[in-house]
Amino acid sequence: MIPLLYADKPKSGHALIPATEDMRLRRTVEIFGKCFYREMGFDSPPFEAEFVHYGGELNEAEVVLFDSQAPQATFPIAAGAAGLSIVNETRVLDWIWIHPFQRGKGLADIAWDDLEAAYGDAFQVRGPLSKAMRRFLEKRDVAPERWKRTR
Numbered sequence: 001m002i003p004l005l006y007a008d009k010p011k012s013g014h015a016l017i018p019a020t021e022d023m024r025l026r027r028t029v030e031i032f033g034k035c036f037y038r039e040m041g042f043d044s045p046p047f048e049a050e051f052v053h054y055g056g057e058l059n060e061a062e063v064v065l066f067d068s069q070a071p072q073a074t075f076p077i078a079a080g081a082a083g084l085s086i087v088n089e090t091r092v093l094d095w096i097w098i099h100p101f102q103r104g105k106g107l108a109d110i111a112w113d114d115l116e117a118a119y120g121d122a123f124q125v126r127g128p129l130s131k132a133m134r135r136f137l138e139k140r141d142v143a144p145e146r147w148k149r150t151r
Helices: 023-038 107-119 132-137
Strands: 014-020 063-069 077-087 092-097
Touching: 014 107, 023 063, 023 077, 023 092, 063 107, 077 107, 092 107
Parallel strands: none
Antiparallel strands: 014 063, 063 077, 077 092
C-alpha cells in the first residue's frame, strides 16, 4: 500500500481516486499494474505511466486508485488500482488489482460501487479473470454478458 500525501481523501464510504491526469498518481497505478501482472502471470504490465508510449502513440487508458478505507488516516492510502479503456465505443474494465492485505475487507465492494457510479453499470469486464474475480462478479450478481465473453 502506498500513502498519497498529496492527494485528496475520497469522501467517507468511497474509494475511487481518479489518476488519469496526475503523473504521481499514474506512477502509483503503474506499480500496482506490475503487481497485477506478476500475480496473474502475464507477460507484461497492463499500464505504463507515461502519457506517450514508446512508439509515439498516446496512452489513452483511464486509471483510478482505490483508497484503503482506513478510518484513522487523514490522507488516502492507495490499496489498489484499475484501468479502463474504450473498445468499439464501449467502456471496458481491463484490469483491477487490490492489495492482498485489503482483500476480504469490503474494499472490492466499495470500489465496484464507485466504478459503476463513475462509468455506469453496463461497462464490460475484460478477461481472462481469476477465480476470485469470477466469484466476486457472481456474488455481486453482475450480468454474465458483461464478463463471460471470449476476447
